[in-house]
Amino acid sequence: MTQPFHPPQRTLMGPGPSDVNPRILEAMSRPTIGHLDPAFVGMMDEMKALLRYAFRTENALTMPISAPGSAGMESCFVNLVEPGDKVVVCQNGVFGGRMKENVERAGGVAIMQQDPWGRAVDPQKLEETLKTNPDAKIVAFVHAETSTGAQSDAETLCKIAHDHGCLTIVDAVTSLGGSPLEVDKWGIDAIYSGSQKCLSCTPGLSPVSFNDAALKKVRDRTTAVQSWFLDLNLVMGYWDGGGKRAYHHTAPINALYGMHEALVVLEEEGVESCWTRHQNNHLALRAGIEAMGLEFVVPESERLPQLNAVTIPEGVDDAAVRSTLLNHYSLEIGAGLGDLAGKVWRIGQMGYASNEKNILNCLAALDAVLSSMGAPIHQGEAVAAARAAYR
Amino acid sequence: MTQPFHPPQRTLMGPGPSDVNPRILEAMSRPTIGHLDPAFVGMMDEMKALLRYAFRTENALTMPISAPGSAGMESCFVNLVEPGDKVVVCQNGVFGGRMKENVERAGGVAIMQQDPWGRAVDPQKLEETLKTNPDAKIVAFVHAETSTGAQSDAETLCKIAHDHGCLTIVDAVTSLGGSPLEVDKWGIDAIYSGSQKCLSCTPGLSPVSFNDAALKKVRDRTTAVQSWFLDLNLVMGYWDGGGKRAYHHTAPINALYGMHEALVVLEEEGVESCWTRHQNNHLALRAGIEAMGLEFVVPESERLPQLNAVTIPEGVDDAAVRSTLLNHYSLEIGAGLGDLAGKVWRIGQMGYASNEKNILNCLAALDAVLSSMGAPIHQGEAVAAARAAYR
Numbered sequence: 001m002t003q004p005f006h007p008p009q010r011t012l013m014g015p016g017p018s019d020v021n022p023r024i025l026e027a028m029s030r031p032t033i034g035h036l037d038p039a040f041v042g043m044m045d046e047m048k049a050l051l052r053y054a055f056r057t058e059n060a061l062t063m064p065i066s067a068p069g070s071a072g073m074e075s076c077f078v079n080l081v082e083p084g085d086k087v088v089v090c091q092n093g094v095f096g097g098r099m100k101e102n103v104e105r106a107g108g109v110a111i112m113q114q115d116p117w118g119r120a121v122d123p124q125k126l127e128e129t130l131k132t133n134p135d136a137k138i139v140a141f142v143h144a145e146t147s148t149g150a151q152s153d154a155e156t157l158c159k160i161a162h163d164h165g166c167l168t169i170v171d172a173v174t175s176l177g178g179s180p181l182e183v184d185k186w187g188i189d190a191i192y193s194g195s196q197k198c199l200s201c202t203p204g205l206s207p208v209s210f211n212d213a214a215l216k217k218v219r220d221r222t223t224a225v226q227s228w229f230l231d232l233n234l235v236m237g238y239w240d241g242g243g244k245r246a247y248h249h250t251a252p253i254n255a256l257y258g259m260h261e262a263l264v265v266l267e268e269e270g271v272e273s274c275w276t277r278h279q280n281n282h283l284a285l286r287a288g289i290e291a292m293g294l295e296f297v298v299p300e301s302e303r304l305p306q307l308n309a310v311t312i313p314e315g316v317d318d319a320a321v322r323s324t325l326l327n328h329y330s331l332e333i334g335a336g337l338g339d340l341a342g343k344v345w346r347i348g349q350m351g352y353a354s355n356e357k358n359i360l361n362c363l364a365a366l367d368a369v370l371s372s373m374g375a376p377i378h379q380g381e382a383v384a385a386a387r388a389a390y391r
Numbered sequence: 392m393t394q395p396f397h398p399p400q401r402t403l404m405g406p407g408p409s410d411v412n413p414r415i416l417e418a419m420s421r422p423t424i425g426h427l428d429p430a431f432v433g434m435m436d437e438m439k440a441l442l443r444y445a446f447r448t449e450n451a452l453t454m455p456i457s458a459p460g461s462a463g464m465e466s467c468f469v470n471l472v473e474p475g476d477k478v479v480v481c482q483n484g485v486f487g488g489r490m491k492e493n494v495e496r497a498g499g500v501a502i503m504q505q506d507p508w509g510r511a512v513d514p515q516k517l518e519e520t521l522k523t524n525p526d527a528k529i530v531a532f533v534h535a536e537t538s539t540g541a542q543s544d545a546e547t548l549c550k551i552a553h554d555h556g557c558l559t560i561v562d563a564v565t566s567l568g569g570s571p572l573e574v575d576k577w578g579i580d581a582i583y584s585g586s587q588k589c590l591s592c593t594p595g596l597s598p599v600s601f602n603d604a605a606l607k608k609v610r611d612r613t614t615a616v617q618s619w620f621l622d623l624n625l626v627m628g629y630w631d632g633g634g635k636r637a638y639h640h641t642a643p644i645n646a647l648y649g650m651h652e653a654l655v656v657l658e659e660e661g662v663e664s665c666w667t668r669h670q671n672n673h674l675a676l677r678a679g680i681e682a683m684g685l686e687f688v689v690p691e692s693e694r695l696p697q698l699n700a701v702t703i704p705e706g707v708d709d710a711a712v713r714s715t716l717l718n719h720y721s722l723e724i725g726a727g728l729g730d731l732a733g734k735v736w737r738i739g740q741m742g743y744a745s746n747e748k749n750i751l752n753c754l755a756a757l758d759a760v761l762s763s764m765g766a767p768i769h770q771g772e773a774v775a776a777a778r779a780a781y782r
Contacts, residue, residue, distance in 0.1 A: 001655075001658060001659065002437050002440070002441055002654070002655050004414075004418065004651075004652055004655055005418070005421075005437070005648060005651050005652070007421050007422055007423075007424045007428075007430055007431070007434075007648070008422075008424060008428075008430055009422045010422065010423075010424050010425065010428070012423065012424070012425060014425060016641060017423050017425060017426065017641060017644060019423070020422070020423045020645075023395075025419075025420040025421075025423075025645070026420060027395065027396070028416075028419050028420055028645060029417060029420035030396075030397065030398050031398055031399075031400050031401065031411070031416075032398075032403065032408050032410070032411045032416075032587075032593050032594075033398045033399060033401050033403070033408075033723075034401065034403060034405060034408060034723045035408065035594070037398075037399075037401070037717070037723065039398055039399055040398070043398075046393055046396070049393070050393055066458060066459055066462075066595065067457060067458035067459075067462060067620070068458075068620075068640045068641050068642075069641065070619070070639075070640035070641075071457075071458060071462075071620045071640075074618065074619055074620045078618075098619065101619045102619055104615075105615055105616070105617050105618065105619055106617075194641070196423075196641055202423050202643065202644055202646070203423075203641040203642065203643050203644055204457065204643030204644075204645075204646055224496055225496070226496050226497075226617050227465065227469075227496065227617075228461070228465055228489065228492045228493055228496055229458070229459075229462045229465045247728070249459045249461035249462075250407065250408060250459050250460065250585070250587055250594040251459075252459065252593065252594050252646070253408060253593055253594055253595075254411075254416070254419060254593040254595075254646075254649075255593070255595055255643070255645075255646060257396060257398070260395075260396050261395055261396070263393070264393050264394070264395055264396075267392060267393055268392065326428070326429075332425045332428065337638070
């Protein structure tokens, strides 16, 4: 007979999932009710208002997709891209490549703009790309590249896209709740995020928001959205607070309890305070990493505070370091992804996991493991440097 | 400030979600770990084995899709249907209609076979449909129609489909764990289910299983699967136990803890004992419903024990009955769906909710509410009749 599964207690400082606030885990274990229960419908309305608060938007269509961030990405592309549509995809990491896949599977034509991995998307290049592709209809880019830790200037990129008559699709999986994000002020037309990063929820939900211009393109489509499950025309019938809720699919009730609680926690702290906390903990982490003599992949001015890609020193066994951290310290940091596999570690400090204790413990553990392996670092200096940064 | 959401404690006897076993709720609140953590990967392997047990299959590709049953349905159609493929869809309720949507959005041609709502799919008609459509490639039908409570003879339908060289896609959202289902013995090629019915999990996951013939069609495709998120060629890279796990999307960790626990519970009881329990509780419910003078929509020989559609008596206010049950008895029963909206109630007794206490309480509450409204029923007889059925 199979035994119940009791997971180890980890500290999650990789690219996500990040540590889940115990309040959220408790909320998820509350009694399940029906997806059309008036009590549940009231909770859904609160959640939409809370997500608007988190995204800094007034968009009526702001809700969680009932599946992970990859499905949130797909919901943006399958609804907005019609066969033959030209979509400029600015790629500076793994997730831009996934956007390309989405464009092409939706029947669109992807115009790829490549920027170096570890750098922000170059607005000047976007300007040029759009000049040579005047028939482009959409610009898509990743605000916070989880594979590299680079953040792009979404406001400037959206402005350029709009100047050329394009809608924008923005990946904010890692930025929502962790660093400044202003959907309305920056003019983002469609955006998706994930539950398991700076919102400190369990993975499995993808908050999205669409403004009126994006919704108009969805409503004006002449072809059906290729996905029934993600067709916003249908999903809205369930999530729209305007009238009677029509059954579309059965909502993931308890996961939504968790997201509601996560957003209540965010509102309690204040989203701007939350951004500041991530930034302060980043500064301490940076001080420790630099004191060790390690280097960041991304220049400071383009770096996400919540996701730090650090170059693996010459001769150090990537997998051995990560597995020692996991097995001896129960600490998870992330491996490199795509072109950066084996070359970097990704140290996340997201949401509930972004706190002084974690920063100091992570630095202490990394210092100990690298020292024990004879890695070329300045031993024993990281923690003191980080402590000093907090004073 | 928004307050935490504390749901009422309901008894869920609608079409699902059904009551969740407290063991499962507790399991879901265990600490989140990474989706590539060796401990998690071990749990995934156990889960695949447990799902094979539940589905009665040896299929290697047996796993949960990271989204609700509607996405499980879509995963079957977008992977197996290529543009131009002819798919016979046997419709006898709401979910056959959803299958048609899926076929068409995947670029296939849906040949609809209509059977009366509330009846099983007619095998004789399928034989004829396939004779007149010798180029059909797939037959799709709903084993357990959640909208009506009818179960079809999946074994016979699969045999006919295979005799005509077709693969089969079977909807088992409501049958898995609640009534006999034999994926290998019946020759089902691709099947999907849901977590929130007879497995007593929270909604949000969709167990699927594909046999070698189905997988061959996926692998031999000449066109890309239109959904990146549901592309089995990619999903398998993460779930396949054969080699290294490749990151595809971030798995819904805690929801999977819940499903693992649900399957451990199923194994402890034994899947055949579980079927018998549903049948015995159905017989008691039937005795009570008939003692009241109410009628079932589906003939007994085609009726699902776990989902009972009961005709609303003439002159009775559907919505008032359901809201009184919800508000006074905290009991949820289901409304009619599609063509049966306003005409039937759907009384589910699924998984953890399938027990004597619930059956008696449901009958007592329904008796009380209908009596108080002056409905034409035999008052005060239902509970005694159900009790007698248990002896």
